[in-house]
Amino acid sequence: MSLAVPERLLLGPGPSPVSDRVRAAMAKPLLGHMDPAFLGIVDEVQARLREVFGTKNSLTFPVSGTGSAGMETSLVNFVNPGDDVIVVEQGVFGQRMADAARRLGARVHSIRVPFGEICSREQLEDTLDRVPNVRVVAVVKAETSTGVLQPLDDWAALVHGRGALLLVDTVTALGGLPVEVDRMGFDIAFAGTQKCLGAPPGLSPMTVGEAAWQRLAAREDPVPSWYLDLKAISQYLGGPRAYHHTAPVSMIYALYAALEAIHEEGLEQVWARHRLVAESLWAGLEAMGLQLLVPRTHRLPTVATVAIPAGVDDRRVRGRLLEEHGIEIAGGLGSWAGKAWRIGVMGEGARLEHMMRLLVALRATLAKEGVDRPSGLEALEETYRKGGQG
């Protein structure tokens, strides 16, 4: 039974499609993880990750696991049992950070925000006032489960003023919109390769600033996770180049090629492409009479959440999109399960022609569900044609 992989257009909230160039890089012969040639490739990946994160942080690298491994690395190194930790929960991935921090023995103080809404600066300040010894404030910048973009201006000043570290989940942001770790004052940030960076899942880029590093350096007890111990990993990345664990060589090749493509296109152009394609998708969905669940003021460009029209069967529609049109979108998570579809505008998926293909397929599929939608798509198609290929 040879490996049979059907053709799919991946327009869910990740993994996003991967270019031929990235796939070709992944297929290159292996190098050893201690080979000087491979260490040079790791150096380049680190340098390019600093560009997309917007940071000069020396400790910027891909964790050897998927996005959740980056989350866990961010918590296990900086949260001790008994520590007070504030976690903003505006969706499933905020809830996940709270769960993970609790497992590590932290006293978690959650700021719970309804799905689709953001956490206000006042809510943060109130919570900071109630938790005087807070050590870490954790927040998701781009909530993949709700399609919300959380504003984080001035958060660093507030959080640092209390002596805490600001930990930011940038999984569905990195590469697709400005993250700007240094300018925003994030102490720790992590992401995934399978979203806006255009590489397959398997690595979690992360970056650690000086204040966080100093806290880790002062930590006396060993980090409970051997695999995700940043002090040990940093000995492989720099200085002594000491063997820690075997790096996932082929995944690093893929990330190298993906970052190279972003560098060549230009980071700001890549952000602009994500934005343009997202706006076009929104216009197309609205032209079909569908409702976006998040207001424009804090709508995430990289994942759109769409209300499932009354009387429409969620699973049947997604099944038909997959089987009849070869297009993957996702259902809602948590309290939005069965109520929302999630459409990704990420990496190589963030192309106008892909969105047009989805809109046409979605209209045809909804018609089979007995839903007649205004046919604004022809006009839109014209607009797309003028706008070029995104």
Next chain:
Amino acid sequence: MSLAVPERLLLGPGPSPVSDRVRAAMAKPLLGHMDPAFLGIVDEVQARLREVFGTKNSLTFPVSGTGSAGMETSLVNFVNPGDDVIVVEQGVFGQRMADAARRLGARVHSIRVPFGEICSREQLEDTLDRVPNVRVVAVVKAETSTGVLQPLDDWAALVHGRGALLLVDTVTALGGLPVEVDRMGFDIAFAGTQKCLGAPPGLSPMTVGEAAWQRLAAREDPVPSWYLDLKAISQYLGGPRAYHHTAPVSMIYALYAALEAIHEEGLEQVWARHRLVAESLWAGLEAMGLQLLVPRTHRLPTVATVAIPAGVDDRRVRGRLLEEHGIEIAGGLGSWAGKAWRIGVMGEGARLEHMMRLLVALRATLAKEGVDRPSGLEALEETYRKGGQG
């Protein structure tokens, strides 16, 4: 700067070379991690992993991280703070398990064995007598740092007699020699893809037996690691197919193709090939007057450890092999650093022609170090020719 990957013959202790077929599989377009087509591929990988592990264990799957992630998964799910854990330390990877268990708050009772030696049944029994409430006994079957194959016959009966679980590191064994989890009574075993399985690094196959699973099911406190929580991961692998983390899709493709190749060649034939090529390597090294550090009685076929001759510069020789001949071998670890070379006979590396190429290159390199070696290689080359391509 496009990705430049020099040609290397990887004959260190992993990663081992990867076939064109595996590389082509890795380069296939992505599927989503919830796509029924991908879940079917995961099912196949699980079935094939059961074959190589020699088990019927339902929970047999690749952990989303390199070999050390499998080690950590094996410990974090089954070791609670305060638990008594016996760890056999005959090398760096036994030491690593002891370190990782200690970080989780276990009381670790080490059986320390000098590098190059094995742990006797008597040592195990003595230690079991001294640690009446032992919960887990952890041991490395194939020590990558020393080249020792630890006999484990009857261990399960002894360990189970005390109510403990037997946890076995099979990283440098799986696919290259019999592991036979069910017949040997191992409760938990983990491995790596980049050794004898012939896939790139990035996944850690593991298997969990019924007794271990029952203990986990009865565990009331949440597992401290969110990412490596087996109860949660098992919900994705079977039954509800609940999303946990995004699987490393391309790595799973690679493992699929590697396991398929093993299945086609025949598992016993693959073991026999590893054995034959190892014997030939040993003969070649001895023909050059080099000394193997581990006696034949417990010598591991998959990693040979060779004494570095007096007056020979370890790093210079390895550097020349890499730069002048494109061959990677590794130095010693721990107390054998500077004293030993480690040569892998694993996966696609376990081919007679690769060993011949290494022996010829090593002889030429040692001659540059002023070491004249008996030239028994011509006779050996003749033997190889008769023996075919391995």
